[in-house]
Amino acid sequence: SLFNKIKLKLSEIPKNKILGVCYFDNFNQAMELTKEIVKLKPTCVELMDQNLLNLAKEIPIYADGIKKYIKGNPKAVLMVEFIDTDQSIYEKKIKDLEYLVLNQNKNNQFSFYSNLEEQKEVFEIRKAGLNILMSMKGDKKPVAFIEDCAVSLDHLADYTAQLKEIFKKYKTSGMFYAHASVGTLHIRPVLNMKSDEDIKNMRSISEESFEIVKNYKGSHSGEHGDGIVRSEFHEMMFGKKIVNAFEEIKDTFDSKNLLNPGKIVRPFKSNDRDLMRYKSGYQAQNISTHYDWSNWGQFTDAVEMCNNNGACRKLDSGVMCPSYRVTKEEKDLVRGRANTLRLALSNQLPEGSFASKEMYETMELCVSCKACQRECPMSVDMAKMKSEFLSHYYKKFSMRIKDRITSEMPRLIWLLKIIAPIFNKIKNLPLISSIVEKFGFAVERNMPEVQNQNTLREIYNDQNFSEKKVILFADTFNVNFENQNLIYSIKVLNKFGYQAIIPSFGKDKLDRPLCCGRTYISYGQLDKTSKELNRFNDYIINNNYFNLPVVGIEPSCLLTFNDEYQKLKNVNNREKIKNKFYLLEEFILEQIKNDNKVKTNKFDQNVLIHGHCHQKSQDRMKGLTNLLSELKINNKMIDSSCCGMAGSFGYDSKNYEVSKKMANLSLIPAINNSDEADFIIANGTSCRHQISDLSHKKGKHVSELLFKIFETVN
Template identity: 40%
Template sequence: MTSLTDKSVAPDARVKPVTELAARLSREMEGEVLFDHAARGRYSTDASIYQVMPLGVVIPRHQRDLTTVLEAARDARVPILARGAGTSQCGQTVGEALVIDTTRWLREIVEFDREARTVVVEPGIVLDHLNAWLKPHGLWYPVDVSTSAQCTLGGMTGNNSCGSRSIRYGNMVHNVLGVEAWLADGSEGRFGFFDELPLKGRERQLAERVKAIAEGVSAEIREHFPKVLRRVGGYNLDLFDCQNPKPYDPQGRVNLAHLLVGSEGTLGVSRRIKLRLSPLPAHKVLGVVNFPTFYQAMDFTQHIVTLDPTAVELVDRTMIDLSLENPAFRPVIEKALIGQPQAVLLVEFAGEERQAQLASLKRLTELMADLGLPGSVVEMPDAAEQAALWNVRKAGLNIMMSMKGDGKPVSFIEDCAVPLEHLAEYTDRLTEVFHRHGTEGTWYAHASVGTLHVRPILDMRRGGARKMREIAEEASVLVRQYKGAYSGEHGDGLCRGEWVAWQFGEPLNEAFRAVKGAFDPQNLLNPGKIVDTPKMDDERYFRFPVRYQRIPLTPLFDWSAWNVTRDPLTGELGEPGSAGDATHGLAMAVEMCNNNGHCRKFDAGTMCPSYRITRDEQHLTRGRANTLRLALSGQLGEQGLADDAVKEALDLCVSCKGCKRDCPTGIDMAKFKIEARAARVRTKGLALRDRLIGEMPRYAPWAKRFAGLLSAVERLDFLAQPLKRALGFAPQRRFPAFTSDFLGEYHGTPALAAGEVVLFVDTFNNYMEGDNARAAKRVLEAAGYRVHLNLKPGERPLCCGRTYLSSGQFAKAKDEARRTLDALMPYVERGVAVVGLEPSCLLGMRDEFLQYGFGEQARALADAAMLFEEFLVKARQAGELTLDLKPLPGRALLHGHCHQKAFDALRPVEQVLSWIPELTVETVDSSCCGMAGSFGYEAEHYDASLQMAELSLLPAIREADDDTVLVADGTSCRHQIRDGSGREAIHVARLLERALT
């Protein structure tokens, strides 16, 4: 076992064979071969509590690469571990092995038969991507797990995943028809229906051997296999039960592929998987039942399922409260609540006839009244409302893990399944167990099938492992008493492997070992899972063992808000640590990443643009957080945040803050990058390019004076191109044009008006695009406001410090922020709003300014700081805005700046544009434009910048006709649109100015 601080290529005993293996793979593979410590560290964890350093990582480009990997690993006698999205919660996808990541390239749809309702896929395809492809055909794959935006079909097959609607559709094992897999001996097995297997060959040999093993323990199978739908422990030997030979197939046929489902990659490596599809239901309705007590929610579930719902999902009070703390989830969950419920059940009905589903919803309301809870159901027949609430439920795990502090909800008994008639009593008694051990549990998930995800809050660094063992032992007694399954959904892995023998008995455990031996006699396929597993509390495998240490460093921001304690019984937070404790606060903020992989999604939201163009774990929010955690705990060496591995991991981070909004655990990689960039500058120094970027606000006035000369140089390629290359800028980009000085043009006292406002004009809108500031000033004055400008005669214009932060010059950024705060406080103190035009500048007052240690003054400025359109919307809602606008017939295409999206500040732009008569507005569903300040100007990032723009923004612009007005509030966004499409975008203030009567 590798230690937490191991810096070698691999454990000493395997250095030579692993080094030779890496060399061979590098020669023979077309995909990626990663054996450096940082890459291995990023694959050493999944969504469980465990960390095991792999021997190496390979990313095969095609099936030939996969064959090469298996052959080379077998020759070297090196174990292999096939991994999907790395979202396993029991440690199935961590191990001292060669990890195979199939998610980048092995994700094709191989065959599709619409009439037969079947599809064949490669293991790396993501469930949501498959269902998006199937939707036009009226079909879907119905094992709808909460991680559907990132989980792969290969991983789901390995884990025998279940979903919210398993009461209607079953688990993976009920919906897999066949598996083509590479076996440990190098042969390819095609596993399907037993009676269709070839009479000779490896598949038939294995089938007959497994059948014989199963028949030898048939009595134990009937006695010890749990009789609940949710049962995923061990191997599915009951498929050969001679008295009940058809537990998984509706036609009653034995299918050997079902043995591989749930085998956690210990029997074969999936090559292709054949799936049974289902028709998409035409209509869905949702009823949200509010319960005054948690016990009632559990007790009434058995009655609700008699109405034949497709799903009955639990959200408990803890999850409700955490959802209310998340700005993205708050408005959604509020619509579902009646008063202060202790729990809610999401009850869905689906089918072909809408009236039938509405009738079911009415019966639910009547049932709850009959059970003594009249008026407890919030009816949601609207599809959009349903989808929004389901997204909150699907984010349940991440919401639970958003608790601050070292104490976290820990997964180890989280999906024990019991029959519904015992559910209320089981949960009540398990809660008593938690209380005896001084903690509380968080509950959510699949009430319909008796599987509730419960996670006791434990601090694994301080006695958590002992409590975990004690709680598990008491919980197991309850599960056995109620004839349930100890592993109901998330598999065995490192967490529940030792409980397989307990659940099934020693004869069945020996049978499982015989199955493993038949398929993998050399124990090369994901060893240590299902059979011969370690103890669940073996500290050598923990991500945060007692010996875990954070290296000493002094962060630049104040991270003390993250350095908190939480009462495990009440859930109440203690007082945040002082600013002097901010060292731990930074590490604790990084450690909020629970590896669930929500950032791997592609189809919605802003996160994560660099992963979307690379599909590389290194350039993923999760991968970066893991790299930072390794650095902050000394596992990458002595340089900490200044380490080369940290620089490489953050290289394509565009500081879009998409993770700040979309990550349910609150990871803010943009802020982490500021800390890392500054640490790098302190250690390595500042490059000339970075100095030019950072000092732009200071030299902008001089650049304006020499604008003509700079423009002439730009037109002369023989001068401009070498100059750009020498400075490290992309020669394809034009230098910014300093063509205005808006603040320098205005002097004197602003005209008197009923209201007043400060217009904060940033460097970009002052010296590069002064028309935006002029338009904003004119609109504000037309609305009846006295406009103050952020300039005093003889002084340099105020600056938020953003360019200094992005270039690693933290001290200068803080000085600029302090100067700005001091200048604006007289206005703030008398209640005057501070209005800005550039999102990244203005929103810094609501973000970074709060962590400089400026105290209450920073909070007051944050409350007063608004973007131009936010101010207008707020004034109109207060009845203080009069703005006469004339019609502008036509269409506007709106692209939101990343920080607008992160702070939920894009909707005000849409609202303001909706005030313009006869203007149709469409918002591009885009991630980062790719320019991201200086990022798109840097030579090494030019290609990545345009690839980000091509994800959705530039294609949407090309589809728009020439008369469509392009609206983008961000300076970088407008420049990217111009460079990428040749079209000009304007700030919303300029469009409003056009509409003034």
């Protein structure tokens, strides 16, 4: 309404730059030195304080960067960038900077980075400052209301010291980060915005902080603008005469008060709780849960971690959020789901909304990829939240036949196995397809064949006895649909001198094979999940297998032991289970590193990798890529989100089109455009099925590649 044309000037992105990272043993000294650093004419000086760095260490997506680029446990870090066409000039400046930092305090440290990729990685941590701060667990959060104040560098150290005294007075602390070079630090006091007392404290801290800024002839809005939190303090900053002028201008150009009412002139009160997320009397339900949410307080506190930052709305890199990338609908987004849960649990939606059909629709397209667990700066774990919701939902509503069949797959498959030869012949007949469709399965899908286990059992029983043993966690899917992958795995493990133990294949008297409970998790049957995991614990305890490594080949099953297994309340004797859990490639990599004389067959094919979502969420893709690099095999990771099959998600007739669209965003085009000779690794069973259904190529399990490499080697 105010602009109809804006002319911009573009500048070339500089290529000659260097980044100095200064680690300070004393926060106040960092603030004092800033004015001296600025005399070196850097392009920026950015601050991160100790509190921010400590929070970043706990966030999976930033933890590696902190470990790589932050030395020790500094009280403050200043990132100082220099740009110049003459390399010798910025190299001299970086040496001058190093002298300033190290000469100030013997406990200070210094690093510099000339590599542009490394500079980018360091700045990624700083750019994420706000999201890192908001990851603080519990009701107390760093709150923005004095975060935009600016003072001259001559007063910066005194200003920050006085603010810390104010925070201390109100029994809190603050977070300090951002633009030190211009004296605009983003400072956020830690307050509980559900608390009446802290709302009063917010008001008092505002008044006292703005008074200090005024005394230093600074500004209470250095960058972000005034908004509701600062507009009512204009008269303190500018005086009555200028505020009256603001009102005259507003009334002249916006006589109907349509543009941003309540801000700048005739403002709302900054502590008006009706304008806040947590209104007066806010209270959330404390529902019964299967998972332990005590790290956050309770389930609702974990839901409230979503601060609407919108990181889940990205459409390119990473995995999060697959459903949103297809539908572009807010409800199909981590943020949309979290907000809907929060509103329902705090009685801001109609009674009974939590376990309702409307909530089911909100959750329906969540594929439980777990990307939000890693890529969301708040680590909002929507996969677990969905299964908690479903556990309540199915107490009110009955399961569809398709969902009941799928959730009980580990039990039902052993019945289906009895009639496998008949089932495999008739599964694609029109009559069977019609029945399958009525149950809710997508008829467009190729139903997998149920395999007999004769060859697998022969290979298993033919193993030589060895003192070196490993438990091979034979999951339902590979045992019954693709058991050649288990055959490859046994043979590869044998090559390294290990005897593979498959529970239920030996003399352990199990009534049925062990199971991780993954299909139950997908449908909120968490009591049944706990029972399956307790069966695993009993097996380890009864056979005294405490020291045996557990190796799995299906990522979603094996990685259950690193995730849900650790959090479910009703898993017994967990503290007794000290076994290490490995994906096959991780275990083989460890063996190769312990024996650098391992012989291999030549493997000339290039390898294209589709990473399983759960591996990515737990940062477990490195085992595969490092193994292939160790074996001197050319490999490339496909930059893809979820394959779209997501266990049984893509087999659902309601989800089929969405599933296809997920796959066709990046995965299927990358595979179809790859070289015919490329070896495509997709370790997830459902990933391989999706690739087979939608492309002209086949995805293979890494066990097949390893078998080819070690097959004839003595």
